[in-house]
Amino acid sequence: MKKDLEKELEQIMNEKAEMPSLVRESLDQTYKMIQQKSKKKRKRMVWSQSAVAVCALLITGIILSNEQVRANIDGFFSFGDRGVEQVVSQGLIQSGESTATDQGITVKLEKSFSDPSKIGLSFSMEFDDASILQNDVSLVTMDYRVKNGDGEYIAEVIPDTKPLKGNVFYTSGLDDRNTMLNKKDGTVKYHVVIDSNQAAFPDLQDAVVEVESINIFTEFSEAGLRKIDGKWDLPIPSQAADVKTIDYVQEDAESNLQVLSAQANLSSLNVTFTTDQVFEDETPFVWSMKVVDENGNGYYPGGFSMESKNGQTIISTNFPVTAYDNYDQVTLVVEGIGEVELTKK
Numbered sequence: 001m002k003k004d005l006e007k008e009l010e011q012i013m014n015e016k017a018e019m020p021s022l023v024r025e026s027l028d029q030t031y032k033m034i035q036q037k038s039k040k041k042r043k044r045m046v047w048s049q050s051a052v053a054v055c056a057l058l059i060t061g062i063i064l065s066n067e068q069v070r071a072n073i074d075g076f077f078s079f080g081d082r083g084v085e086q087v088v089s090q091g092l093i094q095s096g097e098s099t100a101t102d103q104g105i106t107v108k109l110e111k112s113f114s115d116p117s118k119i120g121l122s123f124s125m126e127f128d129d130a131s132i133l134q135n136d137v138s139l140v141t142m143d144y145r146v147k148n149g150d151g152e153y154i155a156e157v158i159p160d161t162k163p164l165k166g167n168v169f170y171t172s173g174l175d176d177r178n179t180m181l182n183k184k185d186g187t188v189k190y191h192v193v194i195d196s197n198q199a200a201f202p203d204l205q206d207a208v209v210e211v212e213s214i215n216i217f218t219e220f221s222e223a224g225l226r227k228i229d230g231k232w233d234l235p236i237p238s239q240a241a242d243v244k245t246i247d248y249v250q251e252d253a254e255s256n257l258q259v260l261s262a263q264a265n266l267s268s269l270n271v272t273f274t275t276d277q278v279f280e281d282e283t284p285f286v287w288s289m290k291v292v293d294e295n296g297n298g299y300y301p302g303g304f305s306m307e308s309k310n311g312q313t314i315i316s317t318n319f320p321v322t323a324y325d326n327y328d329q330v331t332l333v334v335e336g337i338g339e340v341e342l343t344k345k
Contacts, residue, residue, distance in 0.1 A: 075122045075179045075191035076111070082299070082320035083267040084120060084193060087113050090324055092266060093120075096237035100211070102230035104128035107142075107211055109234040115243060115266035116199040117318045119146065119155060121209060121236075123190045130186030132228075136220045140178060140188045143213035143227075146236070149206025155194050158212070172197040173303045197305040197316045199263065199270035207236040239266075244323040248330065248342035256338030260314075264325070268318035269299075275315075275337055278308045288335040291319040293327050 076084050076093070087093060092113055099108045104127065111122035125140065127133060133140070145165060146155040153166030157174060173195035180189040211232035217225055248262035248269075260272045269291060279285075285306065290298040304317035321330065333339040 075189055076113075076120055076193070078177055078179050078191060079175055079193055081193065081267075081302070083269075083318075083322050084118070084320075086322045086324055087120070087267050092243070094237035094239065096235075098234040098236075100232035100234055102232055103214075103228050105214055105228065105230065105232075107214075107232040107234065109209055109236065112236050113266065114201060114204045114236075114239050115268075116201050116263075117196055117265055117268040117270050119192075119194040119201060119204070120267075121146075121192045121194075123192075125188040125190065125214065127186035127188075130184065132216065132226075133181065133183040133186055133188070136218045137181070137183065137216055138219045139215075139217040140181060140190060141176060141215045141217070142190065142211050143215065144209050144211045146194075146204075147208050147210055148202060148204060152202075154201060154204070154207070157192070157194070162212070170196050170198075170200045172305050175302075195303065195318060197270075197303065197318060198272070199265070199268075199316075199318070203239065204236055205238050207238075209234040209236060246323045246326065247345040249345050251341045251343055255340040257332060257334060257340045259332065259340060259342060262332075262342050264321060264323040264327075267322060269321035269330070270316070270318050271332060271342075272314065272316040273332065273340075274312045275334070276312055277337075278311060279306075279313050282306050284336065285315060285334065288333075288337070289315075289317065290333050291321055292331040292333060293321065293325070294329060298333075 076088050093111045094113060095111055097108055097110050099106060101107075106126040106128075108124045108126075109121060110124055111120075113120045123142070143158045143162065145153055145158065147153050147165075152168070153164075155171045156164055156166060157171075158164075171194055174192070175195075176190065176192040178188060178190055180187065182188070211234065212229065214228040214230070215225060216228070243266050246264040248259075248264070250259040250262075256275055258274045260274060262269065262271045264270075271291070282304075285304060289304070290300050292298050299319045299321050301317040301319050304315055307314050321327070328344050329341060331339055331341050
């Protein structure tokens with residue numbers, strides 16, 4: 001994995017690159033584009049061994065402080081999700097590439113990962129007709145479904161105008177973005193992280209991404225969206241079977257919080273807990289939940305699921321703490337309600 005990152009870094013540092021950065025403002029397909037361009041000049045130099053070592057440290061520092069360059073090395077860095085970044089740094093991204101072409105557009109699934117809490121997919125698109133991306137095009141996304149090898153649909157990222165094919169709804173959140181939209185060359189990078197707050201995603205075995213449409217958003221056009229329908233089926237490499245997990249158990253039985261399950265996996269610490277109070281809405285939990293590690297660092301969830309049953313409120317959520325942190329103990333805190341220590345089982 002380290003060698004792959006070094007090769008990609010070398011390529012980026014020695015080529016001219018247009019690296020626009022897009023931020024998705026909400027999940028209802030309202031988008032805002034923030035574009036940045038950076039050009040690198042190629043220069044031939046002779047390095048001593050010590051100079052190479054110093055340069056490597058300097059470049060590492062630049063990478064860690066420059067989100068745009070980090071995103072170009074691996075698109076999953078663009079999400080700012082600590083757990084997802086650990087998936088990358090641990091070399092747990094599957095890099096088997098699958099390709100499909102239709103309607104003059106070649107779509108590649110370049111990288112992926114999956115665990116019970118998250119599915120990550122990294123795509124590239126190449127348009128034979130680059131003019132499709134000209135003028136005020138600001139974002140390119142896809143309508144797609146993830147179908148497992150047993151025929152079950154795990155995720156369906158489609159508009160309401162299309163019917164669902166699956167019977168079980170695992171997905172609780174979605175984040176997606178472009179890290180490159182090269183209008184001159186007709187090339188796009190598109191990355192997706194799909195969440196399950198219940199940590200319910202099954203193992204992906206012989207799974208396929210079924211892409212049904214390419215969505216081209218414009219900022220100033222009256223139409224706003226151009227949809228190109230087609231068929232792009234992309235096999236997903238199976239996740240390694242030896243993915244590390246750690247279970248945590250509650251120490252204080254008298255706490256206002258009762259933890260039903262807590263497991264750290266590839267990308268997240270998934271926690272489901274209850275409190276003996278029914279809340280009218282989710283407001284008390286929106287900014288109040290965190291997990292604190294052994295060093296006092298706090299980690300906050302990106303979202304959560306909530307339901308009321310038998311006079312209790314049940315919360316399920318993912319924190320950006322992973323099995324590779326290998327903490328012996330963490331503390332779940334819900335400000336204004338309670339806290340509880342969780343110990344590695």
